[in-house]
Amino acid sequence: MKLYNYFRSSASFRVRIALALKGLQYDYVPVHLAKGEQKQPEFAALTPEGLVPMLETGDGLRLTQSMAIIEYLDETHPTPPLLPADAPGRARVRALSQIVACEIHPLNNLRVLKYLVHDLKADDGAKTDWYRHWVAVGLQAYEARMAEGTRGIYSHGDAPTLADCCLVPQIFNAQRFDSDLTPYPLTMAVFQACMQLPAFQQAQPSACPDAEP
Amino acid sequence: MKLYNYFRSSASFRVRIALALKGLQYDYVPVHLAKGEQKQPEFAALTPEGLVPMLETGDGLRLTQSMAIIEYLDETHPTPPLLPADAPGRARVRALSQIVACEIHPLNNLRVLKYLVHDLKADDGAKTDWYRHWVAVGLQAYEARMAEGTRGIYSHGDAPTLADCCLVPQIFNAQRFDSDLTPYPLTMAVFQACMQLPAFQQAQPSACPDAEP
Numbered sequence: 191m192k193l194y195n196y197f198r199s200s201a202s203f204r205v206r207i208a209l210a211l212k213g214l215q216y217d218y219v220p221v222h223l224a225k226g227e228q229k230q231p232e233f234a235a236l237t238p239e240g241l242v243p244m245l246e247t248g249d250g251l252r253l254t255q256s257m258a259i260i261e262y263l264d265e266t267h268p269t270p271p272l273l274p275a276d277a278p279g280r281a282r283v284r285a286l287s288q289i290v291a292c293e294i295h296p297l298n299n300l301r302v303l304k305y306l307v308h309d310l311k312a313d314d315g316a317k318t319d320w321y322r323h324w325v326a327v328g329l330q331a332y333e334a335r336m337a338e339g340t341r342g343i344y345s346h347g348d349a350p351t352l353a354d355c356c357l358v359p360q361i362f363n364a365q366r367f368d369s370d371l372t373p374y375p376l377t378m379a380v381f382q383a384c385m386q387l388p389a390f391q392q393a394q395p396s397a398c399p400d401a402e403p
Numbered sequence: 404m405k406l407y408n409y410f411r412s413s414a415s416f417r418v419r420i421a422l423a424l425k426g427l428q429y430d431y432v433p434v435h436l437a438k439g440e441q442k443q444p445e446f447a448a449l450t451p452e453g454l455v456p457m458l459e460t461g462d463g464l465r466l467t468q469s470m471a472i473i474e475y476l477d478e479t480h481p482t483p484p485l486l487p488a489d490a491p492g493r494a495r496v497r498a499l500s501q502i503v504a505c506e507i508h509p510l511n512n513l514r515v516l517k518y519l520v521h522d523l524k525a526d527d528g529a530k531t532d533w534y535r536h537w538v539a540v541g542l543q544a545y546e547a548r549m550a551e552g553t554r555g556i557y558s559h560g561d562a563p564t565l566a567d568c569c570l571v572p573q574i575f576n577a578q579r580f581d582s583d584l585t586p587y588p589l590t591m592a593v594f595q596a597c598m599q600l601p602a603f604q605q606a607q608p609s610a611c612p613d614a615e616p
Contacts, residue, residue, distance in 0.1 A: 238547030239502070251491050255505065258497035265490045277478045278464050284471035289452070291501075292468065296509035305536070310523055323518070334451030 191216040192246040194233070196223045197398035200295060200359035201256040202243040206398075207355045208260040210389035212267050216245075220400035223300055257284075257291055260352055272352045283346045286335055286353035290360045294328035298363065318367060325360075325369045329377060332357065336376035343383045350384060358384050362395065404429040405459040407446070409436045410611035413508055414469040415456040416572035419606035421473040424563060425480050429458075433613035436513055470497075470504055473565055485565045496559045499548055499566035503573045507541035511576065531580060538573075538582045542590060545570070549589035556596045563597060571597050575608065 193209065193216045195202030209216055221227045221242050228240045237244045237254055245253045245262075253259045264272045273280045296302070298321050306312040306320060336345070345353035361381045364371060371378055384390045395401055406422065406429045408415030422429055434440045434455050441453045450457045450467055458466045458475075466472045477485045486493045509515070511534050519525040519533060549558070558566035574594045577584060584591055597603045608614055 239506075239544040241506075241544075251494070253494050253498065255498035255501040257505075258494050258501055261497060262490055262494040265493065277475055280478065281464070281466050281471050281475040284474060285466065285468035288468040288471055288504075291505055292470075292509050293452075293454075296505050297515065302510065305533070306523070309532070309536075310519070310525060310529060312523060316523060319522070320518070323522075331452040331454075 191248055192219050193217070194219045194221050194236070194244040194246070195242045196221050197395040197401045199223060199242050200299070200363045201241075201291075203359035203362070203393060203395065204256045204291075204355045205243045205245060205259050205263075206393035207350075207358065207390055208263050208272060208352075210393045211270060211272065211350060211355075211387075212263060214263070214267060218399050220398075222400070257287055257352065257356070260355055264352070270349065272350070272355065274346060274351070279346060282335075283351045283353045286332065286345050287356040289328050289331050289335070290353075290356040293331070294324050294360055295356075295363075297324040298367075321367045322364075322369045325364045325367070326373075328360075329364075329371070329374045333374040333377050336374075336380065341376075343380075345380050350387065350389075354380065354384050354390075357381065358390055404461055405432050406430070407432045407434050407449070407457040407459070408455045409434055410608040410614045412436060412455050413512070413572035413576045414454075414504075416575070416606060416608065417469045417504075417568045418456045418458060418472050418476075419611075420563075420568045420571065420603055421476050421485060421565070423602035423606045424483060424485065424568075424600075425476060427476070427480060431612050433611075435613070470500055470565065470569070473568055477565070483562065485563070485568065487559060487564070492559060495548075496564045496566045499545065499558050500569040502541055502544050502548070503566075503569040506544070507537050507573055508576075510537040511580075534580045535577075535582045538577045538580070539586075541573075542577075542584070542587045546587040546590050549587075549593065554589075556593075558593050563600065563602075567593065567597050567603075570594065571603055 193205060221233055228242060234240050237252055239254055243256055245259050253262055260272060273283055303317055306317050342348045344350045345357055358381055406418060434446055441455060447453050450465055452467055456469055458472050466475055473485060486496055516530055519530050555561045557563045558570055571594055
């Protein structure tokens with residue numbers, strides 16, 4: 191398998207964690223988002239969205255959208271599972287993942303921040319306020335979910351799931367923007383627990399071949 | 404089952420389509436987003452996110468996040484299926500759904516447009532440009548996917564899927580903002596095909612009990 195990705199892309203990071211949790215080997219193909227390499231013809235020919243991550247499987251499938259890729263990996267390589275076996279648990283894990291992937295990350299990724307600055311003439315302060323606002327709205331919801339009865343070491347029980355694959359990159363990202371994370375102690379405890387695991391450590395941006403200081 | 408939702412919420416509309424496709428009955432509980440009813444204590448006590456849709460199941464589960472709700476419905480009421488049986492097909496349908504749910508809708512929902520106007524002082528023109536920009540970026544990707552080999556009447560083959568549940572509400576929304584949809588003929592053909600089906604007609608905003616002109 192080949193993973194087209196970028197060390198700092200939080201959606202790429204999600205897939206790297208899932209691959210590492212499942213012990214799957216892959217070729218790392220860097221696509222430098224900040225330099226716009228995702229818009230180059232070679233990459234666009236592979237995937238019309240021009241987005242990373244894109245996973246090329248051994249049998250030639252080209253998969254896009256991080257949550258869809260991780261569900262595919264979970265279906266084709268079921269051990270260890272990244273979703274619970276029960277439908278309510280699966281719904282909870284998917285909803286947690288989507289708090290990050292549908293409520294926080296889409297508002298705060300590179301192309302959106304660029305639009306704010308270039309098209310809406312937002313200054314640095316306004317851009318940072320925007321970033322932190324959506325992190326806070328999303329993490330408040332995540333924290334409320336962590337306070338529910340279903341607590342465990344990780345976001346859902348005592349094994350990492352799709353939700354943790356989504357949460358951890360978002361926390362890395364929020365830390366880069368100096369978001370205040372003290373209101374989310376339960377969420378941060380999950381983050382710390384994840385970062386004790388080799389899979390999360392190996393997948394983190396600083397461990398990537400294309401990492402920059 | 405009770406569906407807490409809002410006639411104009413595109414994420415609510417997705418779930419209404421899924422419920423209708425599966426022939427499931429439910430009580431419709433309106434939550435008026437434009438009046439801020441989702442922030443009232445009665446609703447917040449039910450779901451910490453304060454977002455619609457929220458589905459309360461017969462056995463007391465309270466499910467959030469539209470894609471997670473639809474996957475739950477698909478797992479617990481498998482007929483007719485809203486995801487293909489094969490893993491590559493499932494990955495494709497989920498990725499299509501996420502083009503809408505992670506790349507377009509999060510940028511264009513009510514609370515984000517309010518932030519643009521109130522906090523970033525965007526005028527009407529800038530707000531509309533923003534809206535149409537993200538619709539165009541997302542639908543270009545969707546259209547490219549529709550041009551792939553896997554064509555059918557709907558987004559994936561000849562039966563409606565989760566992808567169509569996500570696409571149709573987004574098109575309704577884009578039409579409200581007068582987005583130019585002529586560059587997406589394949590996507591619009593899918594939309595038209597969906598709108599021939601009673602399930603999509605019954606779920607549309609104008610057919611809801613809380614519909615406003």
